[in-house]
Amino acid sequence: MDQRKCECGHTNPIGTLLCESCGKPLDVILEEQTQFPDMRYEGMARRSQTYTRKVIDRVWNWFSSVKIAIGIIVVLLIASAVGTVFPQQPYIPVPVPTEADVARFYTETYGKLGMVYYGLGFHNLYSSWWFVTLLVMLGTSLVICSLDRVIPLYKALSNPRLNQHKSFLKGQKLYAEGLLPAGANQAELLGAAAQALRKKGYRIFSTERALLAEKGRFSRWGPYINHIGLILFLIGVLMRNIPGFFMDEYVWVREGQTVAIPETPYYVKNVNYHTEYWSESEMPEKLDLKGGVIPKSFQTDAVLYVNKNADLPGTKPDLFEVKSGPIVVNHPLEHESLYLYQSGVQEMQLGALNFDVIDQKNGDKMVGQIKMDLYNPPKEQDIGNGIKVRTLDYFPDFVIGSDGRPATKTNLPRNPMLALEIVGENGAAAEKMVYLQGSVITQKANSQYGLVIRKPDLIDITGLNVRMDKAVPLIYFGAFIFMVGVVIGLLWQHRRVWVQFQEDHVLLAGHTNKNWFGLRREVDGLIEQTKLPLAIEERTKA
Amino acid sequence: MNISNRTYIRVAVLGLLLVALVFALYSSFVKDPNAVKVGKAAPNFSLQQLNGPELALGDLRGKGVVLNFWGTWCEPCKKEMPALQQQYDQFKDKGLVVVGVNIGESPVAVEPFIKQFGVNFPILMDSESQITKLYRIGPIPSTFFISPEGEVKEIFLGQMNEAMITEKVTKILPK
Numbered sequence: 001m002d003q004r005k006c007e008c009g010h011t012n013p014i015g016t017l018l019c020e021s022c023g024k025p026l027d028v029i030l031e032e033q034t035q036f037p038d039m040r041y042e043g044m045a046r047r048s049q050t051y052t053r054k055v056i057d058r059v060w061n062w063f064s065s066v067k068i069a070i071g072i073i074v075v076l077l078i079a080s081a082v083g084t085v086f087p088q089q090p091y092i093p094v095p096v097p098t099e100a101d102v103a104r105f106y107t108e109t110y111g112k113l114g115m116v117y118y119g120l121g122f123h124n125l126y127s128s129w130w131f132v133t134l135l136v137m138l139g140t141s142l143v144i145c146s147l148d149r150v151i152p153l154y155k156a157l158s159n160p161r162l163n164q165h166k167s168f169l170k171g172q173k174l175y176a177e178g179l180l181p182a183g184a185n186q187a188e189l190l191g192a193a194a195q196a197l198r199k200k201g202y203r204i205f206s207t208e209r210a211l212l213a214e215k216g217r218f219s220r221w222g223p224y225i226n227h228i229g230l231i232l233f234l235i236g237v238l239m240r241n242i243p244g245f246f247m248d249e250y251v252w253v254r255e256g257q258t259v260a261i262p263e264t265p266y267y268v269k270n271v272n273y274h275t276e277y278w279s280e281s282e283m284p285e286k287l288d289l290k291g292g293v294i295p296k297s298f299q300t301d302a303v304l305y306v307n308k309n310a311d312l313p314g315t316k317p318d319l320f321e322v323k324s325g326p327i328v329v330n331h332p333l334e335h336e337s338l339y340l341y342q343s344g345v346q347e348m349q350l351g352a353l354n355f356d357v358i359d360q361k362n363g364d365k366m367v368g369q370i371k372m373d374l375y376n377p378p379k380e381q382d383i384g385n386g387i388k389v390r391t392l393d394y395f396p397d398f399v400i401g402s403d404g405r406p407a408t409k410t411n412l413p414r415n416p417m418l419a420l421e422i423v424g425e426n427g428a429a430a431e432k433m434v435y436l437q438g439s440v441i442t443q444k445a446n447s448q449y450g451l452v453i454r455k456p457d458l459i460d461i462t463g464l465n466v467r468m469d470k471a472v473p474l475i476y477f478g479a480f481i482f483m484v485g486v487v488i489g490l491l492w493q494h495r496r497v498w499v500q501f502q503e504d505h506v507l508l509a510g511h512t513n514k515n516w517f518g519l520r521r522e523v524d525g526l527i528e529q530t531k532l533p534l535a536i537e538e539r540t541k542a
Numbered sequence: 543m544n545i546s547n548r549t550y551i552r553v554a555v556l557g558l559l560l561v562a563l564v565f566a567l568y569s570s571f572v573k574d575p576n577a578v579k580v581g582k583a584a585p586n587f588s589l590q591q592l593n594g595p596e597l598a599l600g601d602l603r604g605k606g607v608v609l610n611f612w613g614t615w616c617e618p619c620k621k622e623m624p625a626l627q628q629q630y631d632q633f634k635d636k637g638l639v640v641v642g643v644n645i646g647e648s649p650v651a652v653e654p655f656i657k658q659f660g661v662n663f664p665i666l667m668d669s670e671s672q673i674t675k676l677y678r679i680g681p682i683p684s685t686f687f688i689s690p691e692g693e694v695k696e697i698f699l700g701q702m703n704e705a706m707i708t709e710k711v712t713k714i715l716p717k
Contacts, residue, residue, distance in 0.1 A: 060552050088580060098681065098699065132570040136563040143555065224647050241569030243576075262675045263576070312598065314587040314666075314673050376648040376669070394651040397615065408615040 008165065018043025021163050024170030037171075039511060044152035063137075063144040079134070083125035086110055086117050126283065139234045146227045148240050157220060160205045162212050162498075165215050166507065169498055174510035174523060178533035186501045189530060193499050196529045198523050202497070209501040214494075220513070222489020229482030236475035242450075247468040250343075254351065254375070255459040258305065260317070261466050265310035266338065267319055271301040273345060273460035296343050300327045300462040304335055337468050342461025350374055350413050351459035353435065356452040357383055357422065364450070371457070374413035386425035393419040398436060422449040497526070508534055578677050580697055584609070584688045587673045589643070589666035592652055597641070597664055600692070606633075606714035607688040608640045608707070611679050614647060618701035619683045623659045629707045631665045637716040638689070639663070645682065646671045649678045690716040 005011050010021035018025055025037055062068060082105050086109075089102060089295060096102045097272035106114035106123060113249025116374060121128055161168075180186070186209060194204045194211055201427050202213035240246035253270035260267050277293040280286075302324065309318035317319070323335045332339040353372040358364045381389045393406075398417035401407030406417060418435045432443040433451060439449045495512040497519075508527075513520040520536070527534050578585060584607075588598035599607065610626060612619035618630040630640040640663040644652050649667060656665055668674050677686070680699070687710050695714050698706075 015629075054549065056549060056552050056556065059556060125647070127570045127573065129570050132566045134564065136566050139562065140556075140559045143559065147555070158669055235562075238566055241565070259670055260672050262672075312586060312588050312600075313676050314589040314668070315596065315598075377650045379650055391650045393654045394648065396647075396651065401620075402617065407617075407620075408651070410615050411613055 013045040015045030017045075017170060018045065019165065020044070020156070021161075022163065022165040023166035025167060025171060026378065035114075039172075039513075040472060041149055041153050041291055042156035044156045044273060056148075056156065060144060063141050064148040066145060069138070069141040069145055072134060072141055076131075076134050079125065079131060082122060084302075085448075086114060087456075088124070088125065089123045123455075135234070135237075139231060142227050142231055142234075146224050150221075150224045153220065157217055160212050160214060162205055162207055162210050164210075164498060164500070164509075166502065169507050169509035172498075172509040172511050173516065174304050174519060174536065176523075176527075176534040176536045177509045178506050178535065180501070180533065182504055189506070189532065190499065190501070192530045193526060193532070196526050197497060197522075199524070202495075211499050213497040213499075216492045216494045219492035220494045222485050222487075222492075224485070225488060226482045226485025229478045229480070229485055232478030233475055234478075236471040236478055239471040239474065240469065242316065245470045249467060251464050251467040252346075252461050253300075253302075253464060254349075254461045257375075258319070260307070261338075264338065264466075264468075265307045265318060266322075266335075267305040267307055268340060268464065268466075269303040269305065270323075270462050271303060273298075273300050273347075273462045275299075275347065275460075298329055298345060300342055300464065301325070301365065302327050302333055302462075302464070304333060304338075304340070318532075332467075337470050339467045341465040341467065342462070343465040346461040346463075348458045349461055350416065350456055352452035353416065353418070354456060355435075355440075356454060357387065358388065358450045359448060360446075360450045360453055361448045366452075367449075369454075372418060374416050377418065388423045390421040390423065391418060392421050392432070424448070484506035493518070495522070497523060506532055506534065508532070508536075574678070575612075578686070578694060578697070579696050582694055583692050584686060584694045585676055587676060588693075589668055589673060590645070591655065592649055592665040592667055594664070597666060599641070599679060599688075602639050602641070603692055604716060605637045605639050606690055606691050606711065606716060607686075608638065608711065608714075609643065609677075609686040609688060610640065611643045611645060611674060611677065611682050611684045613645045613682060614651055615710050620659075622683055622701045623661060625702060625704045625707055627659065627661050627663065628704055629711060632708075633715065635710055638711055638714075643668050643673060645674045645679070687711070687714050691716045 004021040006022060006024055006026060008019060008022040008024065010019055012020050012026060014485040016026055023043070025043070043050055086106065089096075092102070092105055094105065096105050102123065103118055106118035108114075110117065117123060119304045125131055170177075190206065190209070190211055194206055194213070197211075197213035198204055200215075202215045205212045205214070251259055251261060251268065253259050253268060254272055255270050258267050258269040270384055275298050276296040278296045303321055304323045305317075305319035306322050307317040307319055309315055323333060325333055327333045327342045329342045332341045334340075335431055342503045352374055355370050355372070357370060358367050359367050367385055367387055368389075370381050370383060370389050372378070372391070377391045377394050379391055383389060395406050395408040395417040396411060396415075397409040398415045399409045409415075415437065416435070419432065420435065421430055421432050423430045431447045431449050433447070433449075434441045435451070435453075438443075438453065440453065442450065493512045493515050496510065498507070500507040508523070510519050510523050523536065526532075527536075576585075584599060586598060586600040588596050591597050599609070601614070608626070608629075610622075613620075614620070626640050626642070630638065642661070642663060642665045644667055646666055646669060647667075649668075652665065652667070675712075683699075683701060685698045685702065686694055686709075687698070689695050693700055698710065702710075
């Protein structure tokens with residue numbers, strides 16, 4: 001005899017636990033109640049268990065296994081944890097221009113372990129091919145596990161079983177059986193039971209001698225809905241790799257400067273930067289700050305431009321203002337999918353030096369003023385009366401080079417040195433002088449012209465984090481769907497009550513996926529109202 | 543649903559997931575699709591010359607181009623300058639252009655430096671470091687050897703001497 005054929009005559013696919021037609025357990029000898037099959041998938045054959053002939057089916061079946069899914073999750077968890085042991089490469093605190101420097105950093109900072117860490121490629125763990133592969137495998141497992149279970153489950157639930165085999169009813173955790181008194185009207189009793197259950201919100205399916213009451217079936221879909229959410233989430237994360245979907249850049253902008261935002265046609269101007277501090281009167285109690293201050297807000301007033309001439313990088317931009325406004329921490333400037341966040345500042349940096357040019361042979365009379373922009377010093381300034389100031393040489397970050405000549409350490413004006421030449425009327429009396437570290441040295445001992453150092457222009461340089469993440473709506477939507485699934489699966493239960501008359505016996509069984517207490521109370525109420533001769537047996541397992 | 547339909551669906555689902563895998567792996571290997579690489583076209587740009595009009599890289603098609611990113615604060619760049627100038631003198635009649643891109647400095651700082659080394663090849667002023675970012679410049683000097691067709695033939699990080707430059711330049715001279 002075909003093993004899959006139930007005694008009711010229905011042929012079930014291999015792997016079926018409970019007959020699809022009558023619910024009788026198959027291939028299980030019910031010596032003990034604990035052996036009754038799990039009701040999780042209604043005893044349906046998972047589709048993966050059905051056919052294993054082709055390669056595609058074998059792959060499918062491998063991914064369909066929850067054990068494999070748990071394995072993938074465990075490996076991912078362990079790998080993710082390992083990735084946090086030492087910093088990942090992008091977060092190395094010192095500059096590492098070449099691969100050799102990266103290797104040296106891990107070996108020198110963390111010793112042997114660091115060497116192994118680098119050798120195994122853990123310094124770029126989260127973007128490594130095997131980590132990404134595991135993530136996609138998890139996604140695959142999610143899709144296939146869900147498909148493989150939700151389809152048979154949907155089939156089973158959309159075809160409610162009414163005339164179940166006695167052993168199905170007996171196998172349920174909540175089961176009761178009783179002898180009907182002589183002359184009892186079965187139809188009347190069934191009607192009364194149906195009405196009582198309907199009042200409790202049950203949906204009734206019935207035949208002449210059997211009924212099935214069901215409610216909260218949708219809660220069975222909760223886990224699958226939450227898997228859909230997870231898959232959307234994963235797709236969102238994957239989409240970040242599509243060019244133009246994700247960007248994370250950092251730009252430093254001086255006050256008054258307009259800089260290009262890399263990888264975009266946009267420019268941003270820092271109109272003004274301002275740090276606000278808490279005043280003493282705002283503080284609830286007197287604090288001894290020892291002369292210090294507590295910042296209240298960091299704000300950049302910025303203008304965002306779009307460059308209409310962005311085809312050829314480096315050419316003179318043709319800027320159009322698209323947006324302007326303040327950027328405060330946590331309140332970025334938004335334009336379409338572009339976000340500019342306040343995320344750093346260098347305050348009180350040297351921007352320009354100011355000097356008064358004086359005539360030392362004429363009672364130190366001021367003959368003019370000059371401003372030396374340290375980011376782009378003018379070649380020549382005409383200060384009036386035919387007097388010109390020329391910039392001969394400029395070292396923004398002065399140092400004596402290895403060849404003994406003046407040099408610069410960086411291209412930033414941290415320690416500016418300026419070599420100037422003052423040319424008098426009609427090119428007469430050209431005098432050279434040097435500014436360095438707050439003093440002016442003149443070439444000639446008794447020169448005609450001198451420089452008086454005035455207060456320099458101090459500027460703030462704001463650090464803006466420019467981000468774009470077009471996948472965020474999908475990621476949030478995925479998270480929302482995930483939550484909907486969790487709520488559906490958590491707060492509702494799929495409750496079913498079967499009532500059946502077999503000859504002069506009445507059989508009652510109940511099943512729920514959780515909250516057995518609630519189901520028990522409803523069944524107790526049913527028995528009380530309908531006066532069915534039933535005593536519920538206490539069992540431990542469904 | 544019959545068995546063959548089921549197989550088609552399985553193939554479709556697994557195929558879709560395979561595409562996702564390939565895409566994920568591709569993007570994990572190619573972290574920066576816009577990075578300048580050997581064998582790819584050198585991104586075109588145009589910058590103001592130190593003492594002259596704007597110069598676009600694209601205008602130098604037909605010539606071998608040595609694109610050198612440098613700064614006056616960089617000692618190896620300083621040491622490399624005479625070698626670059628010497629090679630430029632030697633090969634400019636054979637179709638070589640050396641282009642120095644100065645990173646974010648002012649003309650006032652660059653001009654005396656150029657005069658000191660007697661450099662007469664074009665110096666472009668990348669005042670906002672825009673092209674430096676476009677070419678993903680890390681350590682300097684960084685030098686790109688670009689063929690007459692505009693293709694990057696070699697990228698060299700660090701200081702070069704005359705012999706090294708000669709060896710690399712001969713590969714990019716127009717035939």
